[in-house]
Amino acid sequence: MPSIPRILIYMALLGTLAAAVPPLVVAWSRSEPVDKRPVTMFLDMDLQKKFKAQSTNDLFADGRSMRPLIEGTVARGESFGDTHLYGGFVGSEWAATLPNGMTMSMDLLVRGQERFTIYCTPCHGQAGEGNGMVNQRAMALVANANGPVQGTVWVPAKSLHDATVSGQPIGQIYGTITNGIRNMASYSAQIPTEDRWAIAAYVKSLQRAFDASLQDVPPTERSKIQ
Numbered sequence: 001m002p003s004i005p006r007i008l009i010y011m012a013l014l015g016t017l018a019a020a021v022p023p024l025v026v027a028w029s030r031s032e033p034v035d036k037r038p039v040t041m042f043l044d045m046d047l048q049k050k051f052k053a054q055s056t057n058d059l060f061a062d063g064r065s066m067r068p069l070i071e072g073t074v075a076r077g078e079s080f081g082d083t084h085l086y087g088g089f090v091g092s093e094w095a096a097t098l099p100n101g102m103t104m105s106m107d108l109l110v111r112g113q114e115r116f117t118i119y120c121t122p123c124h125g126q127a128g129e130g131n132g133m134v135n136q137r138a139m140a141l142v143a144n145a146n147g148p149v150q151g152t153v154w155v156p157a158k159s160l161h162d163a164t165v166s167g168q169p170i171g172q173i174y175g176t177i178t179n180g181i182r183n184m185a186s187y188s189a190q191i192p193t194e195d196r197w198a199i200a201a202y203v204k205s206l207q208r209a210f211d212a213s214l215q216d217v218p219p220t221e222r223s224k225i226q
């Protein structure tokens with residue numbers, strides 16, 4: 001067998017070593033954090049033309065690239081200004097009346113009753129006594145020591161005729177629906193503001209009806225009561 005020239009052997013060795021360099025470089029660069037921007041082959045939308053904060057922009061007459069807020073803009077979570085309408089309070093007290101622009105009427109109560117039936121009766125029950133179907137089912141489940149639900153606690157939905165609730169002003173009922181209270185969740189995401197007031201009005205009428213006597217019914221209507 002003809003002997004392989006030494007130069008070729010050295011070149012093969014060198015070539016093998018050189019071939020190990022790129023994977024080593026890759027492995028090293030992947031394991032070391034760097035502050036410099038990576039080399040990007042395909043820019044996609046990585047580097048776009050843009051106006052940086054405080055820079056100028058000739059497009060606008062005032063030359064500013066940062067635009068002032070459009071009048072009336074309200075940031076998420078920011079107060080809407082009308083605390084009576086949106087918060088249910090006037091000054092530091094719960095409101096005792098409907099907000100401006102809303103009047104107590106049969107239409108409002110009918111709307112409130114409909115929304116109450118959808119959103120509140122599952123827990124609080126049709127008459128607001130706290131015995132809705134969800135509540136009954138949960139109470140039965142936690143009472144059954146061998147049932148599927150164990151080691152949990154159920155806070156019963158409160159009766160809306162409880163002495164601590166029946167005297168609450170309408171704004172406070174609205175506040176409870178809007179913000180939730182203790183174990184009850186907020187309904188502001190599901191129920192629009194005006195409907196929350198309609199429900200609060202209906203709750204007040206439920207409470208009024210609960211404590212009513214025959215004398216509260218107009219004489220002409222009394223014959224309809226069994």
Ligand code: HEC
Pocket residue numbers: 116119120121122123124134155156157158160164165173176177181182183184185187199200203
């Ligand atoms: C998923 C069940 C559930 C639903 C639905 C629900 N509530 Fe409640 N609610 C509760 C529970 C539980 C409490 C008692 C919370 C506590 O004491 O921790 C409560 C308490 C209340 C109270 C008493 C607050 C106080 O000052 O003590 C009011 C008023 C009330 N709910 C109104 C409503 C209205 C109006 C609706 C419909 C928009 C509604 N709830 C829907 C479970 C519910």
